[in-house]
Amino acid sequence: MMADTNVSQDQESPITNEVFADLLAEAFGEEERLQGRVVTGKVLSVENDFVLIDVGLKSEGNVPIKEFTDATGKAEISAGDDVDVFVERFEGRDGAVVLSRDKARREEAWTVLEKAYEAEERVTGVIFGRVKGGFTVDLSGAVAFLPGSQVDIRPIRDVAPLMGNPQQFQILKMDRSRGNIVVSRRAVLEETRAEERSELMSNLSEGQVLEGVVKNITDYGAFVDLGGVDGLLHITDMAWKRIKHPSEIVEVGQEMDVKILKFDRERNRVSLGLKQLGEDPWVQITGRYPEGSRVVATVTNLTDYGCFAEIEEGVEGLVHVSEMDWTNKNVHPSKIVQLGDEVEVMVLDIDEERRRISLGIKQCTQNPWDAFAGDHAKGDKISGSIKSITDFGIFIGLEGNIDGLVHLSDISWNETGEEAVRNYKKGDEIETVILSIDPERERISLGIKQLEEDAFSLYVSDNDRGALVTGTVTEVDAKGATIKLSDEVDGYLKAVDISVDRIDDARSALSVGDSVEAKIINVDRKNRGLGLSIKAKDMDDEKEAVASLKEQEAASSPGTIGDLIKAKMDDQ
Secondary structure (H helix, E strand, C coil): CHHHHHHHHHHCCCCCHHHHHHHHHHHHHHHHHHCCCEEEEEEEEEECCEEEEECCCCCCEEEEHHHHECCCCCECCCCCCEEEEEEEECCCCCCCEEEEHHHHHHHHHHHHHHHHHHCCCEEEEEEEEEECCEEEEEECCEEEEEEHHHCCCCCCCCCHHHCCCEEEEEEEEEECCCCEEEEECHHHHHHHHHHHHHHHHHHCCCCCEEEEEEEEECCCEEEEECCCCEEEEEHHHCCCCCCCCHHHCCCCCCEEEEEEEEEECCCCEEEEECHHHCCCCCCCHHHHCCCCCEEEEEEEEEECCEEEEEEECCEEEEEEHHHCCCCCCCCCHHHCCCCCCEEEEEEEEEECCCCEEEEECHHHCCCHHHHHHHHCCCCCEEEEEEEEEECCEEEEEECCCEEEEEEHHHCCCCCCHHHHHHHCCCCCEEEEEEEEEECCCCEEEEECHHHCCCHHHHHHHHCCCCCEEEEEEEEECCCEEEEECCCCCEEEEEHHHCCCCCCCCHHHCCCCCCEEEEEEEEEECCCCEEEEEHHHHHHHHHHHHHHHHHHHHHHHCCCCHHHHHHHHHHHC
């Protein structure tokens, strides 16, 4: 048996150590050639979340099925499919070849991406995760970093709608040795936007209506994206009515039609209008609201000088504070009306060119001055309480919330106004007489002294200038004497008027208590004074005496030569 065995061994080709080494080297050389490379394998089976793949080596490799999923999370792989995998090493812990579908895709992607980077071409990727400072992007297997500032042209709050959707990116930086890729979506958008802007600007024209999307809202308006060009929709062009903030009309993301009002092609500036799409309410405004017409309006704004009231949407008028109330002219408008109040107003004036309307609230109620004039007449007695006392008179509160004035000169017949007003105080109820009513000037004159008869006027009516009066000296000084003519009437006798003879000091001729008869030579109704003169009386008496004497002499003697001749002839 030993011999036969030896013979048989001798008959077969002997495998020397050298030959075995060559075979082993050949086998391992093939494996070393495949290690670290991407090879094409065949799927043998798909089971237990793993895919069994044969790459032509001594053993098969298992690849997690998750490495075959797409951006949507689905894995479309089945037995018999040819797939590219990356050979990491020949034997793992279980003795199988270690393969990677992700690394194979990554290697393929890097090659494609390097070519795109050199050619400055766009690449397609999917945003799938969020990291510090930005997001991760799947570029057909290669993972790139998308900085937050490169997501969009403008800062966006919600990136969720962008995630999971294939999009175009521009490669900014690339380092294969470190596995770093930085991409930008913003660069793609800016390039696209520039193209769209150029095309859009070439086709723009004033008056054109375009659809846009509200991108941003400010205090003065909103910016609307017209598809590559941003236009400004100013707050004054949003609505015909008054608005305080653009957010009352538009919101971010809102799609709407806007009208191009004007544009600057060189500066890429476009002014937009929204209200211009509707009818201008100011057209033929005078036909709808003639002067003097009344309408119910809504208070929309309050100022120190009045309030604005909307008579229809987009049409506001000003109610000046002087036109709000007949009597309260110096109060703040907030004391009369409040925001949102519906009030009846009268159209006072319309300026279509300047788009201004003057309104009045008080005109819708009866003028209390006219009402007072209709119910009262001059000479009527009327009572009221004192509302205020001023340097020029007393204001009396009357019906209709109006005032009447008692001037200082109409308080007393005998006292000066300054002295007489001291007898009254605010709140006193007093009776007066209506002296005059002027509704246009909104004035009512009242009098207190007119309630009593004027002793001076009565006395003068009986004793006018030239009359002889008798009185008693009550005061005397060098210049003259005061003569009491009645209980409430005094006259004044100057020293020069005491006698025909010159008198330098009245005290030399008159004393207090003396009774004198004098002639009234002057009547001062304004100052309520009477000028007296004894001298004038004596001169009148002298003239009368001379005249009487002449009459007597004329009666007792012939008057003419003819009378003497006649008398002589009668005697013969």
